[in-house]
Amino acid sequence: MIKGIKGVKDLLPEESPRWRLIEEAARRWAGRYGFHEIRIPIFEVTTLFARSIGASTDIVEKEMYTFQDRDGTSLTLRPEGTAGTVRAYIEHNRAAIPVPQKYFYFGPMFRHERPQAGRLRQFHQFGVESLGMADPQADIEVIALLWRILSDLDLPGLTLEINNLGYTADRDIYRPHLVSYLKQHESGLCANCRHRVDANPLRVLDCKVPDCRAITETAPRLSDSLSETARSYFTRVLSGLDVVKIPYSLNHRLVRGLDYYNLTTFEVTAANLGAQNAVGAGGRYDGLVETLGGPSTPAVGFAIGLERMSMLLPESAIINAQKDMPLYVAGFGDHGTVAGLMALEELRLAGFHAVADFRSLTLKAHLRQADRLKCRFTLIIGDDEVVKGSAILRDMETKVQHDVGLSSITLRILSLLAGS
RNA sequence: GUGGGUGUAGCUCAGCUGGUUAGAGCGCCGGAUUGUGGAUCCGGAGGUCGCGGGUUCGAAACCCGUCAUCCACCCCA
Numbered sequence: 001m002i003k004g005i006k007g008v009k010d011l012l013p014e015e016s017p018r019w020r021l022i023e024e025a026a027r028r029w030a031g032r033y034g035f036h037e038i039r040i041p042i043f044e045v046t047t048l049f050a051r052s053i054g055a056s057t058d059i060v061e062k063e064m065y066t067f068q069d070r071d072g073t074s075l076t077l078r079p080e081g082t083a084g085t086v087r088a089y090i091e092h093n094r095a096a097i098p099v100p101q102k103y104f105y106f107g108p109m110f111r112h113e114r115p116q117a118g119r120l121r122q123f124h125q126f127g128v129e130s131l132g133m134a135d136p137q138a139d140i141e142v143i144a145l146l147w148r149i150l151s152d153l154d155l156p157g158l159t160l161e162i163n164n165l166g167y168t169a170d171r172d173i174y175r176p177h178l179v180s181y182l183k184q185h186e187s188g189l190c191a192n193c194r195h196r197v198d199a200n201p202l203r204v205l206d207c208k209v210p211d212c213r214a215i216t217e218t219a220p221r222l223s224d225s226l227s228e229t230a231r232s233y234f235t236r237v238l239s240g241l242d243v244v245k246i247p248y249s250l251n252h253r254l255v256r257g258l259d260y261y262n263l264t265t266f267e268v269t270a271a272n273l274g275a276q277n278a279v280g281a282g283g284r285y286d287g288l289v290e291t292l293g294g295p296s297t298p299a300v301g302f303a304i305g306l307e308r309m310s311m312l313l314p315e316s317a318i319i320n321a322q323k324d325m326p327l328y329v330a331g332f333g334d335h336g337t338v339a340g341l342m343a344l345e346e347l348r349l350a351g352f353h354a355v356a357d358f359r360s361l362t363l364k365a366h367l368r369q370a371d372r373l374k375c376r377f378t379l380i381i382g383d384d385e386v387v388k389g390s391a392i393l394r395d396m397e398t399k400v401q402h403d404v405g406l407s408s409i410t411l412r413i414l415s416l417l418a419g420s
Numbered sequence: 421g422u423g424g425g426u427g428u429a430g431c432u433c434a435g436c437u438g439g440u441u442a443g444a445g446c447g448c449c450g451g452a453u454u455g456u457g458g459a460u461c462c463g464g465a466g467g468u469c470g471c472g473g474g475u476u477c478g479a480a481a482c483c484c485g486u487c488a489u490c491c492a493c494c495c496c497a
Contacts, residue, residue, distance in 0.1 A: 003488085058495050062421080080497085109497080114421075117491065125497060192494075208493095256496095267497095278497055305497030332455080367457035382455060396457070 007113070007121030015310070018318045022309050023106060025152045026126045030104040033145045035128050038103040040084040042110075046074040052083040052288055054259025056199060063111040077110035080258070081127045082285070082301055083292075089131055090294035100138075101131040106306075118276035118308050127282075127303035131289070134298035136233055139264045139284060140240035142300045146280055147246045149304070150268060155312040157271035158279065160247065163254035164234035165265050166226040168287065174225035175201055185215045205253045221252055230263060237264050260285040264300065270312055279312065280304030326353040327413070328375035330366035333383035340381045343391065343409050347379075350410040370396060377417070379409070 004010060011019060027037075050060050065077035078084055085103055088094075094101045108122050115121060128145060130138050143160070150158055165171065182189065182197045182204060189197070190209040197204060205216050223231075241248055248266070256265045265283035273279070282302025289297035327347060331340015340356065347354040357369040363382065370378040380392040380401075390403045393416060404412040 006488085063495080111496080113495070114493090115490085116493095119496075123497065127497090258496095275492065276496070281497065303497060308497060330456095363455045364453085364457075369457085371457045378457085380456080384455080392456095394456075399456090401456090 005121070007115035007119075009120060009122070018310055018313050019306065021317060022153060022306055022313065023126070026104070026106070026149050026304075029145055029149045029152065030128060033102075033141060033148075035102040035104040035130075035145070038085060038088065038105050039107075040081070040088050040105065041078075042108060043075050043077050044084050044087065046076045048083050048087055048292070049076055049079060052086065052260055052292060053080065057259060059111060059258070063113055065110045065112055079111045080109055081105050081107065081125055081303060082129060082258075082260075082288070085127075085129045085301075086131075086289055086292055086294070086299070089129075089297075090289060090292060095132070095289075095295045095297055100133050102128070103131070104128040116276060117274035118305070118311060120307060124306040125303045126306060127301060129299060129301035131297055131299045133300075134286065136236035136240055138298075139237045139300050140244060140246075142282065142302055143237075143241060143248075143264075143266055144244050144246055146266075146268065146282070146302050146304065150279065150309075153309065153313055154317060155270065155279070155309060156314070157312075158268055159249060160266060160268050161251040161254050162238070162241075162248045162264065162266040163251050164223065164226065164230060165255070165262055165283070166222060166230040167262055170226045170230055171202070171222070174220070174222050177220045177225065178202070178204075178222075181219050182215070188212075188215050202255045206255045216253070223252060233263055256281065256283055260288040260291070262286055266302070268304075270308070273308060273311060276308070278305070279308050324353065325374055325376040326355045328366070328370035328373060328378040329354055329356045329381070330360070330363060330370065330378050331356065331381045332361060332363055332366060333386075335386040336382040339386050339391070339406060340379075343379060343381060343406070346410055347413070350414075352410070352413070367394075367396075377413075379404070379413070381406075 030037075046064070046066050049064060053060050055061075059079050064079055066074055067076070069075050085105065089101060104127065106124070106126050108124050110122055112121060113119060126149075128142060130142050143162075147160060166174075179197060179201050182193075182201060186194055186197065188211050189204070190207065190212055193204045193207050193209070193212050196207075202222075204212060205219070207213065207216070226234075238248070254265055254267055256267075261283040263284040263286070265281075267281040268279045269277045270279050271277070280302055282300070284298070284300045286298040289295065289299060329340050329344040329347065331337045331343070344354055344356055355373055355375065357366065357373075360366040360369050363380065366380075367378060376396055378394045378396060380394055385391045386406070389407070390405045391409065392401050393404050393413060394401045402412075402416055404416070
């Protein structure tokens with residue numbers, strides 16, 4: 001048997017209603033906040049991701065699905081959505097448009113990781129990018145949108161954490177302080193962090209090992225090295241969140257894994273989601289557009305993991321969103337089958353949700369299928385009904401049956417249904 | 421990439437320190453009801469015990485390998 005690829009999942013019809021619910025909520029809120037959908041390719045030239053995400057990040061170092069095109073150019077399946085969105089923004093000269101460019105997107109992302117609860121090789125994100133505005137209100141707007149979508153879906157146990165990464169220059173000033181502190185306590189750090197001290201010291205702050213946490217608890221804080229402008233920017237973001245009543249908690253350890261972030265970074269985590277507890281995350285990335293060859297353009301954005309949202313979505317939310325019950329057409333016998341086919345098509349053309357199981361040859365079998373398909377009404381057409389020129393409409397709950405003339409099926413059914 | 425758990429019927433699982441024909445519940449099909457579903461009763465179908473080696477008189481069980489899957493590390497959405 002040919003099986004699906006490791007870490008890549010099929011979404012079966014039973015599950016798609018919950019996904020649609022999530023997607024509809026995201027779309028609805030994004031629209032209200034003035035974001036427009038952008039659809040970009042799922043693969044790009046490899047250097048786009050290497051340059052934007054950061055060459056020494058785990059994503060680029062070991063998680064990308066990279067392959068050669070026929071002419072030898074290196075392509076990769078997108079591991080996230082920001083890089084491609086920014087590439088499109090630059091390529092189509094969207095900076096020249098005199099209104100802010102605010103995009104949202106849906107789609108699959110690819111990362112070659114070991115699958116785990118809440119982590120797949122092909123997973124799906126909804127993301128937004130707000131390009132062109134260097135105002136704290138843009139950060140607030142994006143964070144508010146994120147929070148609104150999640151709240152709308154009633155996802156339980158969420159917390160929004162936020163931090164200020166400052167400008168690149170701020171981190172350049174801070175990094176030596178942190179490194180020299182960490183070097184003093186190097187023996188107490190985990191093996192991973194000892195490596196990180198040289199490679200990416202800020203990530204040590206993020207380590208979950210208790211000993212490392214104890215050490216970093218008393219480490220110099222990035223917030224003490226921040227410039228005045230970075231501080232006041234962040235203060236305005238926080239007070240704006242208060243104004244629009246978005247609850248948050250400060251987390252000075254929050255260091256995002258992608259290199260392009262600066263100033264505001266945030267993350268929404270969920271209890272009861274296993275080890276992979278980040279539902280959504282984002283931040284400001286003022287330097288990225290320029291890094292990729294575009295005009296200097298401030299930007300903020302976030303992405304949320306649809307699988308993780310789906311895991312959190314309560315079952316009751318889906319039940320409430322169930323569609324109306326279909327109508328079953330039971331045509332059997334030589335002539336009844338033909339008349340049933342006609343009726344089925346007629347009902348569908350009239351706008352009914354009408355179904356039938358063509359394997360069923362007896363009335364008993366048809367009714368059983370009608371029951372399984374959760375049909376409220378069954379239209380019974382056997383050879384006898386064809387002779388009489390009228391079918392039987394059976395209410396599956398009350399068992400009440402009505403004769404309906406074959407020549408005026410849809411009108412009769414409409415009026416019967418209106419009365420029930 | 422590194423650990424650990426689990427692979428037995430369509431699904432969820434039982435199967436003792438190795439013992440002869442591998443079980444249950446649910447589901448499925450049929451009948452009781454020759455044209456009336458769900459409930460009940462009766463009957464039936466369905467299994468390379470993940471795969472490949474090995475140990476043994478004998479392996480679903482023990483050993484080795486392998487694959488798949490889940491969880492965790494790591495990392496992140």
